[in-house]
Amino acid sequence: MATTDNPLLTMTEAVTGYAGDEDVPDETFRDTALPGFKQALTARRSIRVFDGEPIPEDVMRDCLRDATLAPSSSNLEPYELYWVRDSTTRERLAEACLGQPAATTAGELVVVMARRDQWKTNLDKVWDLMTQGGTIDFPEPVDDYYHKITPRLRQTDALGLDNLMRRVVFWFRGRRGPTVRSPVNKGDHRVWAHTQSSLTAMTLMLSLTAHGYDTCPIGGLDKVRIRRLLGLPEQAEVTMVIAAGTRRPEGLYGARVRLPYGDLIKEV
Ligand SMILES: Cc1cc2nc3c(=O)[nH]c(=O)nc-3n(C[C@H](O)[C@H](O)[C@H](O)COP(=O)(O)O)c2cc1C
Secondary structure (H helix, E strand, O other), X not given: OOOOOOHHHHHHHHHOXXXXXXXXXXXXXXXXXXXXXXXXXXXXXXXXXXXXXXXXHHHHHHHXXXXXXXXXXXXXXXXXXXXXXXXXXHHHHHHHOOOOHHHHHOOEEEEEEEEHHHHHHHHHHHHHHHOOOOOOOOOHHHHXXXXXXXXXXXXXXXXXXXXXXXXXXXXXXXXHOOOOOOOOOHHHHHHHHHHHHHHHHHHXXXXXXXXXXXXXXXXXXXXXXXXXXXXXXXXXXXXEEEEEEOEOHHHOOOOOOOOOHHHHOOOO
16 A cells, blocks of 8 residues: 555545445436435525424434434534423523524424534544444554544643644644644634534435425524533534424515525636
């Protein structure tokens, strides 16, 4: 195997040839997948008034499972989805969503939490799953990626010394050539976790839409109250709450508005 000092390239070489059991898109895939995908994408609108009817449990579980198929950095899945089913907790959650009608009328509420504090727990669990309890050997570069590089990036201490050390290392490495530049502060760790949880939230909304239900992402809320309501530590942060259910006609507030293509998409 060719050697390189770029761990990502070394790892790519080490694992080339993997054949999984996923659907591999072939020439018929586009014909079957694209119409449904476009339909779900365009059908999804933020709905602010629901009829209050619950979504069947099996549908919710299917959608929540779909949400976990979202990609995540190093596959660490640093998020949790709290499907709030207890009626008292739901009431208090809707209150913490500032009493917005989307929350008070929803059939279901899911809190999407970013869990930057869980990188190590999840890393150990993911490694255990990948290696099937340590019975499968992975090539050294993969082992290094999970046990040397990822901890070097993710670990933080109370005094911020890990962040400081990374800042110095990245600065020196950056002078030599392309290198990662973060995380070097608490904000970077927070963004990292919220990035993964947001992808999961979007996947959940699209799955609910494809199952025939409406959603509303809610960011206008009291994050601290919700975190406390769920009994979570300070490092756990609410990314958003997703309200879901069946719309009332008045729940659609207006026609879809989007900026022109060229404002958002730059072909460079
Ligand atoms: C992170 C996030 C937070 C949002 N917070 C709220 C909210 O608190 N209340 C609300 O009514 N809509 C909220 N929305 C919905 C947006 O207003 C909506 O997505 C936008 O107007 C576009 O409309 P569409 O979703 O129907 O395409 C939020 C959307 C996102 C992505």
